[in-house]
Amino acid sequence: MSNGSSTISGNDLRRKSRIPNPIAFLEAYFGSGVKMIGLALILLTKTWSLILRGRIDWPETVRQCEMIGLKSFLVVGLTALFTGFAMSLQISRELVLFGADTAIGGVVSLALIREIGPITAGVMVAGRVGSSIAAELTTMMITEQIDALQVMRIDPVEFLVVPRYMAGILMMPTLSVYAMFIGLIAGINIAYGAANIPAATFLDSVKQTILERDFVVHFLKAFINGTIVTTFACAIGLSTKGGAEDVGIATTRSIVWTMTMIFVFNFVVTSLTYAPR
Amino acid sequence: MAQAAETPAIKAVDIHKSFDGRPILRGVSFEVYPGETLAIIGPSGCGKSTILKILCGLLEPDSGEVIKETHDIGLVFQGSALLNSYTVRENLQLALRGRKLSKADEEEQIRKTLALVGLADHLDHYPSELSGGQQKRTSFARAVVYNPRIILYDEPTTGLDPVMSTIIEDYMIELERELHAASIVVTHQYSTWTRTADRIIMMHAGRIVWTGDPSEAVDSDNAYIYQFAHAKREGPMLDA
Ligand SMILES: Nc1ncnc2c1ncn2[C@@H]1O[C@H](COP(=O)(O)OP(=O)(O)OP(=O)(O)O)[C@@H](O)[C@H]1O
Ligand SMILES: [Mg+2]
Numbered sequence: 001m002s003n004g005s006s007t008i009s010g011n012d013l014r015r016k017s018r019i020p021n022p023i024a025f026l027e028a029y030f031g032s033g034v035k036m037i038g039l040a041l042i043l044l045t046k047t048w049s050l051i052l053r054g055r056i057d058w059p060e061t062v063r064q065c066e067m068i069g070l071k072s073f074l075v076v077g078l079t080a081l082f083t084g085f086a087m088s089l090q091i092s093r094e095l096v097l098f099g100a101d102t103a104i105g106g107v108v109s110l111a112l113i114r115e116i117g118p119i120t121a122g123v124m125v126a127g128r129v130g131s132s133i134a135a136e137l138t139t140m141m142i143t144e145q146i147d148a149l150q151v152m153r154i155d156p157v158e159f160l161v162v163p164r165y166m167a168g169i170l171m172m173p174t175l176s177v178y179a180m181f182i183g184l185i186a187g188i189n190i191a192y193g194a195a196n197i198p199a200a201t202f203l204d205s206v207k208q209t210i211l212e213r214d215f216v217v218h219f220l221k222a223f224i225n226g227t228i229v230t231t232f233a234c235a236i237g238l239s240t241k242g243g244a245e246d247v248g249i250a251t252t253r254s255i256v257w258t259m260t261m262i263f264v265f266n267f268v269v270t271s272l273t274y275a276p277r
Numbered sequence: 278m279a280q281a282a283e284t285p286a287i288k289a290v291d292i293h294k295s296f297d298g299r300p301i302l303r304g305v306s307f308e309v310y311p312g313e314t315l316a317i318i319g320p321s322g323c324g325k326s327t328i329l330k331i332l333c334g335l336l337e338p339d340s341g342e343v344i345k346e347t348h349d350i351g352l353v354f355q356g357s358a359l360l361n362s363y364t365v366r367e368n369l370q371l372a373l374r375g376r377k378l379s380k381a382d383e384e385e386q387i388r389k390t391l392a393l394v395g396l397a398d399h400l401d402h403y404p405s406e407l408s409g410g411q412q413k414r415t416s417f418a419r420a421v422v423y424n425p426r427i428i429l430y431d432e433p434t435t436g437l438d439p440v441m442s443t444i445i446e447d448y449m450i451e452l453e454r455e456l457h458a459a460s461i462v463v464t465h466q467y468s469t470w471t472r473t474a475d476r477i478i479m480m481h482a483g484r485i486v487w488t489g490d491p492s493e494a495v496d497s498d499n500a501y502i503y504q505f506a507h508a509k510r511e512g513p514m515l516d517a
Contacts, residue, residue, distance in 0.1 A: 136362075144358035147335050148419075151352045152372050 040235040064167035076124045080179035084186025092195040105202035106209030108187035113214045117180035122225035126258035130233040134254035137237025138247045165230045172226030228261045286311045286459030292341035303483035314460040316474035323480045325463040329429045351420035355431040357412040359404040366400045390422045430462040434469045446472045
């Protein structure tokens with residue numbers, strides 16, 4: 001994982017990006033993209049093989065859960081609130097036109113449980129937590145802290161990645177559900193304010209529309225997002241070498257990779273579960 | 278002191294290493310016996326840290342071999358390499374992980390080692406709350422806290438005041454004597470290699486250019502060690 005030959009450092013892209021030849025530029029990006037996915041998959045395999053053997057540092061996992069929760073609570077809440085406001089306003093407007101205003105609650109909650117909740121939590125955790133994991137591990141790489149662990153015969157994957165990964169897959173569903181509820185509160189307020197729908201009617205419609213399957217998909221998406229954020233952030237952190245400027249590059253890389261992957265996999269899951277037959 | 282009858286604790290055989298096609302080590306061989314200290318000196322950038330990393334397994338040589346009698350090996354990093362989000366005590370605890378010591382024994386071992394490097398009052402400080410020299414000493418303590426059979430020191434006294442340097446050197450000498458540890462010390466500091474080393478190798482441009490006793494270093498007419506020991510500008514190391 002951490003030896004020099006399999007490294008994609010910020011350096012590669014930085015040097016190559018000065019070359020004006022667009023083909024070479026694309027090649028560099030494509031090549032490093034394939035490498036990145038490979039590194040993430042290798043790391044994920046190692047992580048799961050440790051988890052399945054019970055090699056989990058629970059106190060550290062709890063500490064990481066606290067960090068993720070603490071860092072994300074406010075931003076996830078705020079983004080979910082305002083996404084909920086905007087979305088409910090649009091939905092209310094259209095449904096009122098069709099005279100279907102009693103269905104507002106159902107449509108809003110469907111959007112929230114199937115798409116908006118997991119995406120909002122995923123993207124905000126990617127920006128807030130993934131980036132800081134990437135920065136932290138990159139710093140540890142370039143200041144030889146990871147080397148020091150290896151000399152002390154401590155496996156960096158077990159010591160650093162497993163607790164972060166565990167925290168990711170535990171906290172992401174929690175934050176997704178939380179985002180969904182905040183969005184629902186926003187929806188109730190908009191439905192009442194803009195379309196005069198009482199909260200009870202709104203919630204009735206929610207109950208009639210949401211199925212058990214929607215919860216399963218919700219948690220599946222959250223689990224995948226947790227996996228994406230922590231795995232890519234850790235893989236980027238542990239494969240970066242160089243100097244202090246590479247910390248910033250790794251942070252950016254981590255945000256771009258995790259967010260892109262979240263949107264891609266969100267669509268994959270949606271298309272596998274909700275495509276009309 | 279070295280005993281020819283024993284087998285070496287650690288042995289490097291014809292180590293080659295390049296970075297990005299640039300050869301850094303071009304055939305380096307030496308061995309160190311239990312109870313012996315070898316000093317590696319040479320100009321900045323000649324590959325001293327690289328050879329230590331190869332010896333402890335952090336880097337793979339391109340060719341050549343490292344033969345160790347044990348995996349029980351400690352390394353004092355040139356840049357301290359303390360874990361930032363852990364206190365001094367926790368850093369040392371990590372080194373003792375997997376040694377199956379009782380909590381009390383572990384605590385005693387940590388306190389004893391830190392007291393010897395003058396950091397008994399800094400148990401609960403984070404690395405960022407320590408000065409550079411204190412970090413260096415913590416790193417030293419972390420490498421030796423479990424009494425490894427082989428200890429590699431990368432500039433252990435650089436950046437320390439003369440008194441503290443002497444204390445660290447004394448500690449190194451004691452570890453060699455009492456624990457019969459095999460040590461390799463990379464250093465630019467004259468007092469460190471003259472006081473601690475039994476034998477010195479001097480490296481330049483990826484090769485060993487001189488080997489000898491500390492007492493021979495100053496008087497040797499080898500052009501490399503002469504230039505180095507007398508800090509001359511003129512000499513074979515101009516291109517260093
Ligand atoms: N991971 C690496 N990738 C590329 N080049 C490296 C790497 N590590 C070391 N080098 C290069 O290898 C050479 C030797 O480095 P090394 O750190 O071993 O030198 P040194 O003898 O310890 O120097 P100093 O006395 O300044 O500490 C340097 O030119 C350095 O740039
Ligand atoms: Mg060095």
